[in-house]
Amino acid sequence: MDPLNFVNLIQSALAATGILGGLLLWLTKTKEFKGIAFLLFTIALGSCINILEETGLTREIYLISPVFIMLFGPMTYLAAKLLIDKELNKVQWWHLFPVIPLLFFTSYTYLVIGIGTVWRFAYAFLTITLLLKYKQTMDEERSDSEDFSLNWLVWILAVTTMFNLIDLIRLNVQQIIPYELNVLGQGINNAIWLVVVMIITIKLQSQQKIPKITEKPTAPDTIKHSTKNDYSSLFEELDKLITLNQWFLKPRLTLNDLSVLTGLQTRDISRAINVITEKSFNEYINNYRVNYVFTTIEKNTEKTLSDIAADAGFSSKASFNKVFKEISGMTPTEYKCRKEV
Incomplete structure (x- = not known):
């Protein structure tokens, strides 16, 4: 040995x-x-x-x-x-x-x-x-x-x-x-x-329980050959409902949730967002959430960032910080400090 x-x-x-x-x-x-x-x-x-x-x-x-x-x-x-x-x-x-x-x-x-x-x-x-x-x-x-x-x-x-x-x-x-x-x-x-x-x-x-995929992703070729005219009216209706009802504030909002709320097919919602905004569903919803955070900080700087993030629909501090920095180019704390100055 x-x-x-x-x-x-x-x-x-x-x-x-x-x-x-x-x-x-x-x-x-x-x-x-x-x-x-x-x-x-x-x-x-x-x-x-x-x-x-x-x-x-x-x-x-x-x-x-x-x-x-x-x-x-x-x-x-x-x-x-x-x-x-x-x-x-x-x-x-x-x-x-x-x-x-x-x-x-x-x-x-x-x-x-x-x-x-x-x-x-x-x-x-x-x-x-x-x-x-x-x-x-x-x-x-x-x-x-x-x-x-x-x-x-x-x-x-x-x-x-x-x-x-x-x-x-x-x-x-x-x-x-x-x-x-x-x-x-x-x-x-x-x-x-x-x-x-x-x-x-x-x-x-x-790690939280990992969700199972419920929809096949929209084929890139399908999006590529779709024009904005094909989905402009549908997106306008969808976007109006989302902003009017502030559904983007709903925590853990999914494509299926939005389908139930609007009565539209999940595939139509997904394609409309992809084609018109050139963003994923996640990016589209989180853009509204970050804008809500911007507005809230400007109106009420006394509120904690954790409370603001929860009000905006973010389900965790880590995802809030990551998404906020990707969109704004700075951390939530940095942005809040600049507004307070």
């Missing part, structure tokens, strides 16, 4: 954190978190197998660890798919099938690592695309889409993919680089995954 080194200690911490994070998410009542929980369990298992192989306990029996490089890609994609769609069909499970044949070729370590890394990059791209489309659809459906944003997960995937590329280079040149440098690179890679597992666990524990 080979002695343990600092990398194995990090791997042990990663295994423990993966198991704990997986249990915390698995035991929640939110079933769509179970895919992420299973992913964390798999990361923990991969770390345990790495320790067993690197210390020589199972290395001579059979080499398994290279297969995990290929496994993480489709598992991450399926976990994100379950998070968004709330269920997986039987066909989608076939994403894991290509991993099985590689189990019989793990003696060709570098070949398996190379194939697995390319596979992982491909699935990282698919997963990021899936998450960005979800955010786009939420923007078209909800005024509070920022509260359910999974952009943090997109950043995690982008960063880990970049480090996976660097680690692939290390794996392929480890025969010609000093042992200490190789071990340091391995340690850094495992430390990054340790941090990633902790971030995922904490973020999902604090």
Whole structure:
């Protein structure tokens, strides 16, 4: 048995954190978190197998660890798919099938690592695309889409993919680089995954229940070939009703809510807003909310920003601050201070 080194200690911490994070998410009542929980369990298992192989306990029996490089890609994609769609069909499970044949070729370590890394990059791209489309659809459906944003997960995937590329280079040149440098690179890679597992666990524990998509996003080609004349009268009627009744002040206003209030079809409302204002439903509603905040601050500077934000329909302080700065170019506090001077 080979002695343990600092990398194995990090791997042990990663295994423990993966198991704990997986249990915390698995035991929640939110079933769509179970895919992420299973992913964390798999990361923990991969770390345990790495320790067993690197210390020589199972290395001579059979080499398994290279297969995990290929496994993480489709598992991450399926976990994100379950998070968004709330269920997986039987066909989608076939994403894991290509991993099985590689189990019989793990003696060709570098070949398996190379194939697995390319596979992982491909699935990282698919997963990021899936998450960005979800955010786009939420923007078209909800005024509070920022509260359910999974952009943090997109950043995690982008960063880990970049480090996976660097680690692939290390794996392929480890025969010609000093042992200490190789071990340091391995340690850094495992430390990054340790941090990633902790971030995922904490973020999902604090994340509100993620809404399911109810409408397919309007096809870009449909919007592109629509003219303002096609929707001008409908938008005028819609905009008049929204401003007259101040429906934009309704917290967590959705496209479906607006459809019930106006009697118009959700698709017609969405297209009218997209074509005439060239904004998403989320941007359109939040513009009115920020203008309401402007007016309220000018009229009553004694009111707290939290109260003003709640009156304007914002459901959280974080989304209020983000939206306000995007539209005004300054934070709510900065704007309020300028008006008080």
